[in-house]
Amino acid sequence: MWWSLVLRPQLVCSPHKRNANMAQIFHRSSNFVARATLVLALSAGGLALAVIGGLARSPYLTNQNVARQQPVQFSHKHHAGDVGIDCRYCHTSVESSAVAGLPPTKTCMNCHSVLFSNAGYLEPVRESFRTGQSIAWVKVHRLPDFVYFNHSIHINKGVGCASCHGPVNQMPLLWQASPLLMSWCLDCHRNPEPNLRPKSEIFNMDWKAPANQAELGKKLAAEYKLRTTAELISCSTCHR
Amino acid sequence: MSSAARFSSLPRLAGAVCAAACLLVLGGCRQDMARQPKYRALAPSTFFEDGRSERQPVENTVERGALADDDLNIPKDSNAFPLPVTQQLLERGQERYKIFCSPCHGLQGDGNGMIAIRGMKHPPSYHQDRLRQAPVGYFYDVITHGFGAMYDYSAQIPPRDRWAIIAYVRALQLSRNAPAADLPPALRQKLGAGGAPAAAAHAGGAEK
Numbered sequence A: 001m002w003w004s005l006v007l008r009p010q011l012v013c014s015p016h017k018r019n020a021n022m023a024q025i026f027h028r029s030s031n032f033v034a035r036a037t038l039v040l041a042l043s044a045g046g047l048a049l050a051v052i053g054g055l056a057r058s059p060y061l062t063n064q065n066v067a068r069q070q071p072v073q074f075s076h077k078h079h080a081g082d083v084g085i086d087c088r089y090c091h092t093s094v095e096s097s098a099v100a101g102l103p104p105t106k107t108c109m110n111c112h113s114v115l116f117s118n119a120g121y122l123e124p125v126r127e128s129f130r131t132g133q134s135i136a137w138v139k140v141h142r143l144p145d146f147v148y149f150n151h152s153i154h155i156n157k158g159v160g161c162a163s164c165h166g167p168v169n170q171m172p173l174l175w176q177a178s179p180l181l182m183s184w185c186l187d188c189h190r191n192p193e194p195n196l197r198p199k200s201e202i203f204n205m206d207w208k209a210p211a212n213q214a215e216l217g218k219k220l221a222a223e224y225k226l227r228t229t230a231e232l233i234s235c236s237t238c239h240r
Numbered sequence B: 001m002s003s004a005a006r007f008s009s010l011p012r013l014a015g016a017v018c019a020a021a022c023l024l025v026l027g028g029c030r031q032d033m034a035r036q037p038k039y040r041a042l043a044p045s046t047f048f049e050d051g052r053s054e055r056q057p058v059e060n061t062v063e064r065g066a067l068a069d070d071d072l073n074i075p076k077d078s079n080a081f082p083l084p085v086t087q088q089l090l091e092r093g094q095e096r097y098k099i100f101c102s103p104c105h106g107l108q109g110d111g112n113g114m115i116a117i118r119g120m121k122h123p124p125s126y127h128q129d130r131l132r133q134a135p136v137g138y139f140y141d142v143i144t145h146g147f148g149a150m151y152d153y154s155a156q157i158p159p160r161d162r163w164a165i166i167a168y169v170r171a172l173q174l175s176r177n178a179p180a181a182d183l184p185p186a187l188r189q190k191l192g193a194g195g196a197p198a199a200a201a202h203a204g205g206a207e208k
Helices: A002-007 A029-057 A076-082 A105-112 A120-131 A151-156 A161-165 A182-190 A213-223 B003-027 B066-072 B087-105 B129-133 B136-145 B159-175 B185-192 B196-207
Strands: none
16 A cells, blocks of 8 residues: 555665664654655645646636637627628528638628728728638637537527627627637536527527526527437547 | 566556557547537537538529528519518517518607617608508518618518518507597507507507
């Protein structure tokens, strides 16, 4: 047992045991030092693991809640919040494919060919439209390449954008509202019911779960024919 | 050298070897699986001159499955609605109208959308005579090719949804122009009870 080492460190420092006629090299107090060293080493190891684990989950490494600077100061707060443009006006493929997609420059020009058509802050948009060069938006959410994610299934089975992306309609510059860790995905996949909403509220950023969400969640889970928990947390659902 | 000294140097050597091995292992901490040499949707590329991994299809490419929708492309002056008008189609049309058209044309189709209020040119109201008389093919043409300050929406709205929207626009037009005799009895009674404008606005709902 490892604690027997801690209690009798002389077993570890065994040379003088083996060579009985040799003079005692270590002072008695070294027993304490050896013991303390072992205890400290173990706890330091534990601490290091805890720090590394904590750090990996902290916003510092997951980049959670960090607003990204973009080539154009595009504000979801103004467009989706104040003016009330539907997410699907720009992210057209979100209901039907794995990727939500970003709007092409032409989508901006639908309005900005007339609206603020001389504003300096829109020059990168107009230049992109003139030259056909893409605007290099900075990616905010980024799963590792070994993870498979699909928007359409979540949208069609009653998970709203806000459940994963937070209050997008209040973000002047976009940030990542969730950690995107595997544990975060699994927390919902084990028990999706508290996060299910009616189809009509998927794109509503201000929807709040009603008091009877427990009942509603059960009803919706049956209506959407959700798969079993075992299927949803099976490794090959996300790693394929 | 005493045997004790030789003995103690052994673990030290082992320790040093272990530490070196640990450093070597750390060197392996690369995220090769997290960042694989492949393109994801919309990822940038250093290979192509324009910096995009998405390639432009050759001109006049016909999208897979688009031929099946060919019957939906009717001429501008035709008034033959190419799909059966069902409750489902109208509901789809209402949803798509709210997403793509209402920012400018307004929820009621009178040209008072949020964007128009914020300074975009006000589009014409659907309730003027010219647009009431216009054939459905005309609306299809405007959505597909644009009109005046309105850019085309062919990339954002697939043909089937364009027709759903047109069906809903027709319902909106009818909502302001429905003869009282066409209303279901319950609504007609409400109309008789006064508050005519509110009841008339309601008729649109009943119509779809």
